[in-house]
Amino acid sequence: MKELSYRDLTQRLYNLEYLATLPAREERSGAFSSYDRRSRYDDETGQYQDWAANSDGSGYLYKEGESIVVFEKDGPGVIWRVWSALPESGHIRIFIDYQREPVVNIPFRDFFEQFNKDIPPMNFPELVPTLSRGRNRFIPIPFNQHCKVVFDSGWGRYYHFTYTTFPTETILPQFDGVFDREACIALAEADRHLSQRGWQFEKKQDSITEDFNLNLSPGEAMQVCEIKEPRAIYRLKVVPHLENTIEQNALREIIFSIKWDNERKPSVWTPLGDFFATAPGINYFRSLPVGMTDGGFYSNWYMPFNQAQIEFKNEGKTAYTLDFQIHHAPLHQNPDQLLRFHAKWHRDTLLELSQKNGRDIDWPFLIVEGEGRFCGMHLHVWNCWKEPDQPAESWWYGAWGKKNIDWWWGEGDEKFFVDGEKFPSTFGTGSEDYIGYAWSAEPPFPTFDSAFACQPHVAFDGNGHTSVNRFHICDNVPFTTSFEGVLEKYKGNRWGGENYCLYDTISYWYQKAGQEDPYNYVPLGERVGYYSIP
Numbered sequence: 001m002k003e004l005s006y007r008d009l010t011q012r013l014y015n016l017e018y019l020a021t022l023p024a025r026e027e028r029s030g031a032f033s034s035y036d037r038r039s040r041y042d043d044e045t046g047q048y049q050d051w052a053a054n055s056d057g058s059g060y061l062y063k064e065g066e067s068i069v070v071f072e073k074d075g076p077g078v079i080w081r082v083w084s085a086l087p088e089s090g091h092i093r094i095f096i097d098y099q100r101e102p103v104v105n106i107p108f109r110d111f112f113e114q115f116n117k118d119i120p121p122m123n124f125p126e127l128v129p130t131l132s133r134g135r136n137r138f139i140p141i142p143f144n145q146h147c148k149v150v151f152d153s154g155w156g157r158y159y160h161f162t163y164t165t166f167p168t169e170t171i172l173p174q175f176d177g178v179f180d181r182e183a184c185i186a187l188a189e190a191d192r193h194l195s196q197r198g199w200q201f202e203k204k205q206d207s208i209t210e211d212f213n214l215n216l217s218p219g220e221a222m223q224v225c226e227i228k229e230p231r232a233i234y235r236l237k238v239v240p241h242l243e244n245t246i247e248q249n250a251l252r253e254i255i256f257s258i259k260w261d262n263e264r265k266p267s268v269w270t271p272l273g274d275f276f277a278t279a280p281g282i283n284y285f286r287s288l289p290v291g292m293t294d295g296g297f298y299s300n301w302y303m304p305f306n307q308a309q310i311e312f313k314n315e316g317k318t319a320y321t322l323d324f325q326i327h328h329a330p331l332h333q334n335p336d337q338l339l340r341f342h343a344k345w346h347r348d349t350l351l352e353l354s355q356k357n358g359r360d361i362d363w364p365f366l367i368v369e370g371e372g373r374f375c376g377m378h379l380h381v382w383n384c385w386k387e388p389d390q391p392a393e394s395w396w397y398g399a400w401g402k403k404n405i406d407w408w409w410g411e412g413d414e415k416f417f418v419d420g421e422k423f424p425s426t427f428g429t430g431s432e433d434y435i436g437y438a439w440s441a442e443p444p445f446p447t448f449d450s451a452f453a454c455q456p457h458v459a460f461d462g463n464g465h466t467s468v469n470r471f472h473i474c475d476n477v478p479f480t481t482s483f484e485g486v487l488e489k490y491k492g493n494r495w496g497g498e499n500y501c502l503y504d505t506i507s508y509w510y511q512k513a514g515q516e517d518p519y520n521y522v523p524l525g526e527r528v529g530y531y532s533i534p
Helices: 006-011 181-195 247-253 431-435
Strands: 028-033 040-042 047-049 062-064 067-074 077-084 091-096 104-107 134-137 141-143 146-151 160-165 208-216 221-227 231-241 254-260 268-271 290-293 296-299 303-305 308-314 320-330 340-346 362-369 372-384 414-418 453-458 464-471 477-479 482-488 499-511
Touching: 006 181, 028 067, 028 414, 028 477, 067 077, 067 160, 077 146, 134 431, 141 146, 208 221, 208 308, 221 320, 231 247, 247 254, 247 268, 254 303, 254 340, 303 340, 308 320, 362 372, 362 499, 372 482, 414 477, 431 464, 431 482, 477 482, 482 499
Parallel strands: 268 340
Antiparallel strands: 028 160, 040 047, 062 067, 067 146, 077 134, 077 141, 077 160, 091 104, 091 146, 208 320, 221 308, 231 296, 231 303, 231 320, 254 268, 254 308, 290 296, 340 499, 362 482, 372 464, 372 477, 372 499, 414 482, 453 464
């Protein structure tokens, strides 16, 4: 039996070490959303029907009178994240452990604004961020036996509920809708911790800091660091010196890779800039696990190992200089019982494994077999089109149904198939909704950052590069045999005759020691050189 306090749950919001632990028996994560229920899997034919259906604000589980049930799950479990594009005055009612009366019964808009009936708005800016019109709430709601969420008429548009369930013997706090003093303090501590992301980090006891100045000649591969005993990397920092160079090319030409435990091929292989979750070039932002600031690029991913070999390679024609700093600390448990960190970059890899049986719209960002946890991804979109001849009726390219060009790339839902599922346990409502923002097919086009989701770069008019990321820390997705994560991609690599929409991505996940992933080296020509229409 394992009992978790509310403080234990709030610490999952920022405890990156937990991600390296083996998934517990019965530990599962998923999401309930308003996706279009016309999308379904036919057991008899093995085909996916209406897989590109896009009325994604319409879905629910079932009706209760004039209300709809949008979430229902047996416990013990936790709702980690609630998102909506447009919460309005219709009530949200949350029923915990089969109680007849809801512990929450307030307008859905107030669910993102009100805390313990204090003066709104809610005073946890890191836990309840609004990201380009998308409302996000990362305040854990635990339940032991059962949880049901009901929306009354007039609740708004679009929703996601992300959750984890635990082994049946787990005991979670009894949530009655009111946060007591201990819970309030724990939430305040979590909010403060997340607010300092990228600027401060806690130096671990008996840790070692190593500093390197790297001069990488064209074509040179350099093993920078080899650690031959069990330890864990918990902080990396890179300061690139890119004077008189094209930074977006440089950060794709320099490869960063790590091998754990003398493995055959690296578990980390990625262009340098993409490892820090933005492209192209240098774009300042701060998330919890990675970011770029004026002090350099940082990574807080926790990476345990028996042995580690870190390498940089310059595949360009220009010499580059980097300052590299690494912090690593002793382990306090058997490293063979901890997962290994993986990060791989690719474009259009393994399409044939997803795009079949009616799933032509699914673009796979991660397909792996083994045991581990999916922890997030960075998506770089190069969506570029020729200016339309006909002026729009309103600013930029028009709004809603009155655009002079249908340029928007982000309608595609995220889908996570865990342990061989035929139908995904996570089925979203749009790529921008997955990240945490909303309505971003329309101007203006802001950059933003938060602990778990960021848009570090976007072209001012949407025509060009977009860089977004979403990190699953508390709501990581454990898997025991396999994980397949896809985004629907509505636009082809070439669309509208002379326009382009290309995706590339880096996924972050943990996997059992000794297990390989299917991703390999990507040639330089496939990483750079596509930034203008021929």
